[in-house]
Amino acid sequence: MRDFELPGRSLAVGRQAMAATSQPLATLTAIDIMRNGGNAIDAAVAACAVQCVVEAGSTGIGGDCFALLSLGGSDRILAYNGSGRAPAAASVEHLRSLGVTSLERTSPHSITVPGAVDAWTRLVADHGRLKMADILAPAIKFARDGYVLPPRTAHDLAAQAEIVRHDPTAGSTFLVDGKAPPAGSIQYQKKLAETLEAIGREGRDAFYRGPVAESMVGYLNSIGGLHTIEDFASAAGEYVTPIKTTFRGHEIHECPPNGQGIIALMILNILSHFPGSGDPIAPERLHIEVEATRLAYAARQRFLADPAKSNVPVEYLLSDALAQELAAMINPAKAIGDLPKFDDVPHKDTIYLCVVDSDRNAVSFINSIFSVYGSTRMDPESGVLFHNRGMSFSLDPAHPNAIDGGKRPMHTIIPGMVTKGGKAVMPFGVMGGHYQAMGHAHFLSKVFDYGMDLQSAIDLPRLFPLPGTNQVEMEHRLRKELAADFERRGFKVKVPESAMGGAQAIWIDWETGVLKGGSDPRKDGMAIGI
Secondary structure: OOOOOOOOOOOEEEOOOEEEEOOHHHHHHHHHHHHOOOOHHHHHHHHHHHHHHHOOOOOOOOOEEEEEEEHHHEOOOEEEEEOOOOOOOOEHHHHHHOOOOOOOOOOHHHOOOOOHHHHHHHHHHHHOOOOHHHHHHHHHHHHHHOEEOOHHHHHHHHHHHHHHOOOHHHHHHHOEOOEOOOOOOEEOOHHHHHHHHHHHHHOOHHHHOHHHHHHHHHHHHHOOOOOOHHHHHOOOOEEEOOEEEEEOOEEEEEOOOOEOHHHHHHHHHHHOOOOOOOOOOOHHHHHHHHHHHHHHHHHHHHHOOOOOOOOOOHHHHOOHHHHHHHHHOOEOOEOOOOOOOOOOOOOOEEEEEEEEOOOOOEEEEEEEEEOOOOOOOEOOOOOOEOOOHHHHOEOOOOOOOEOEOOOOOOEOOOOEEEEEOOEEEEEEEEEOHHHHHHHHHHHHHHHHOOOOOHHHHHHOOOEEEOOOOOEEEEOHHHHHHHHHHHHHOOOEEEOOOOOOOEEEEEEEOOOOOOEEEEEOOOOOOEEEEO
């Protein structure tokens, strides 16, 4: 229970349905869709589409998507991998012949074929109730008629203004005279409205074939990209088998690699050897969480890749034997010295949302353009802002995550789902690039080890060990209390660039029929129950 004398927000409650997103207009859209006959799948796609317009720095149709679905509250979880692939012509050797020595943020070689639109249209066709035109109508209206720039999005845009202004279309769309406008300003994305309208009218082919695809490919080629019409026409996501582990009597489900959900499960497996008690943010407990994260992320960098192109030892990584071995390496009083060496690759930004409807369909949904405002490359004809997910590829030909034609990069975006007793009990997710896997484990530990309600667990201050180092980023509230303690343990405490991540979650109480939800105050959004 929150302390009502302190700033904060209350847990959202409802009985019929609930949505939790990082943008108020998206949450309201999801609720409206369900009130007008749509289900949780329709609502999730509609909400995400709105965020692709009004929270364009975090997500867009030029990005990727992953989803976990529970139909009717069943613990038979469906997973969809909507991550895009590198162009067929991409390879380490080809890029080297072109003089490419690193995959930079604005490079066309960091732009894989976007998978989000494929995921949206497939999920709605298979499990939704409404037409895509109706689902996308709210996003189209905001893009065409204008939307008000909210505070967190305005903050993020100001931080990215220098790089955004270098792309003429992105600069003219999001900036005013080359500068970031303040919160409360009105923005428009009329070209994007036309593209969304085409998708609503014609489906996925409006994006992956025909004039929109030709425009995107022409633009990417004009800046040096290797993309072809065939790369877009052949784009397709897939249903995949979720992976899971057991933590404190609950089954935790994640999408399998090429996403990093397996790393969240590894952290939970390690933490299962360290029961929580006392203060949930005591230095002794956070030390254990940091060390579990450092060990699991070292494994991520060594093994995680597209399983269609590389061998990812899932059973080994999730084995009890490995969890025990890694747990035994943790000294409760001192930082681990040497961690495995790995090829570092960056991980950035996204949006996450979850929806539960009156039939108890539960959707855990995540959509990303990677860096804030992605690659900043924007097609002037279609209004599509492209992600830069290809930055996660390695240019080491021996690395399992080496770039190759038709290969999907290692992904940080991970929706989560909790089940117990044959029922789905909580769709949840944590945004924040690198932080996401630790964020999943940190959040679940606070809920199941310490009995915290969802909103209180989301509100807690955060920390994150930078992979492969002894450096730990801490939000202000923790630095004030714990920095000296962590320095004595052998860590170097750093100030994060901004508030760390964001989270949403909805708990389904099957006995009472009540829904309880939380949404992160680090973002602009909210949870609403009806």
